[in-house]
Amino acid sequence: MTINEKASKWLESRKIDEASKAEIDRMLKADDDTELMEAFYKDLEFGTGGLRGIMGVGSNRMNKYTIGMATQGLANYLLKTYPDQELKVAIAHDSRNNSREFANVTADVFTANGIEVYFFDGLRPTPELSFAIRHFGCQSGVVITASHNPKEYNGYKAYWNDGGQLVPPHDKNVISEVAGISSIDEVSFDRDESRIHTIGKEVDEKYLDAIEAIRQAPDEVSNQKDLKIVFSPIHGTGITLVPEILKRFGFENVKVVEEQAEPDGNFPTVVYPNPEEREAMSIALKQAEDWDADLVMATDPDSDRVGIGVKNNEGEWQLLNGNQTGSLLIYFLLKKWKENGKLNGKQYIVKTIVTTNLIDEIAREYKVDCYNTLTGFKHIAAIIRKLEGKKEFIAGGEESYGYLISDFVRDKDAVASCAMIAEMTAYAKDKGQSLYGMLMEIYETFGIYQEQLVSITKKGKSGAEEIKKMMQDMRTNTPEKLGGSQVVTLLDYDAGTEKELTSGKTSELDFPKSNVLQYITKDGTKISARPSGTEPKIKFYISAKQSMAGKSYAEAYEQLTDKIDKIITELGLKS
Secondary structure (H helix, E strand, C coil), rough: CCHHHHHHHHHHEEEEHHHHHHHHHHHHHHHCCCHHHHHCCCCCCCEEEEEEEEEECCCEECHHHHHHHHHHHHHHHHHCCCCCCCEEEEEEECCCCCCCHHHHHHHHHHHHHCEEEEEEEECCCCCHHHHHHHHHHHCCCECCHHHHHHHCEEEEEEECCCCCECCHHHHHHHHHHCCCCCCHHCCCCCHHHEEEEEHHHHHHHHHHHHCCCCCHHHHHHHHCCEEEEEEECCCHHHHHHHHHHHHHHHHCCCECCCCHCCCCCCCCCCCCCCCCCCHHHHHHHHHHHHHHEEEEEECCCCCCCEEEEHHHHCCCCEECCHHHHHHHHHHHHHHHHHHHCCCCEEEEEEEECCCCCCHHHHHHHHCCCEECCCCHHCCCCCCHHHHCCCCEEEEEECCCCCCEECCHHHHHCCCHHHHHCCCCCCCCCCCCHHHHHHHHHHHHHEEEEEEEEEEEEEEEEHHHHHHHHHHHHHHHCCCCCCCCEEEEEEECCCEEEEECCCCEEEECCCCCCCCCEEECCCCEEEEEEECCCCCCCEEEHHHHHHHHCCCCHHHHHHHHHHHHHHHHHHCCCCC
């Protein structure tokens, strides 16, 4: 089917509203067909995080019709998978423009298909949606969010009965069901109000109670209850629960960044609502500096990621990256579990293959198993599900600022993470140490690990083809050296192989297939290449390490920075 034919088919649908038809007609008649092509050249597909795209009219856009088709496909799959059960799903949404409307469309389609819907009465963090699925015994759930993407985007994350995002075979089966819907006219949009169950504060209380139950250092928090914390929800859902959980943990000196406290899908004070970006954290950092605070935290719009700022030894504010925060959390948790006599050899943690190997080193020191899995928290959730009842999950995380403590949620949880990061800071301060000082303690013990992410955006159909070619070139042209060290191992997660380049020996990888490549050098440097499943990007993760012996942190940092810059140049990634 050509792009024009696909657009015309939308025009002919009896369920498309007149405003959308007028927009399609305008694109069809325009002299330049670029807008039409971008809107209709493909259908939105489930990636590592479900649907995500720019809002607008078209099969490649986020709108009520693409959401309706995705929901109809998910409903069809649920009805086939659980033919003799009463079906229940939970639905939540963030603060983005159209999120409530899209959540209502999702509820329309589910109820029209005879499925009971547990629908939050207002915006809520994504981790609470995961919690609600398990709390109500739902077979599935959906949250409407585009996480930390720009304001033009929205998205649709689908979850299974364990509260984790869809994994094989369910993800591919849902995609097949969606692909089998040849017309929007096949989607049932007729809402059955009797199947809507509004949920609110009562679920908030249960979720907050679960977070309170994982406290590690209540005495230290009591001693440091005046710890100065600056928090920003960056116009998102964090405002609903983060200040409350900090209060419940015992922190009495929390300042919310007022300019960013109001939920607003236009994100008026930032370019990107992403706590990984210094620009998004700039207002909070300025307030922290003026107030001489101890800690800065900011969550993304759906509150599954958190970024933090700490003071270094010179009293300057420094943002920690996701690998550093994740390493601190694992170090703190394992330290406290050991202090409290709770480590008995049956505990484990989980991280992704592109996350720092420093976490593996910390886990080894504490004799706790560390499982590595593919990028995406759904894979962490899958391991938790696999080991449920056999081993005890402590925590997990990934370099992209997402962490999970305990298993009552099965996705990144910035609400619980904010509480744990604040508690960790209080623990350090009670020992006469800053969080930055604790990080230096980790480096002195295990060596410095330094990571850098290079993200290259390639938009549209041509961009997708460029990304595909980049991955092909990396597979067929493995460099002999990177950063002055010989490349000794090539891991191809798409082919499912690990090749030792010096001997030529090839073995199988025990991972699901995924379009990821990794080069490992003789000195332990790790370079990973991975096209994003949710954005038009290809990402390169570079991790280098060295001992702190005989060096200051500044000296070691500079050497590692030079090495990473050299690798970026050698791979042709300099802009």
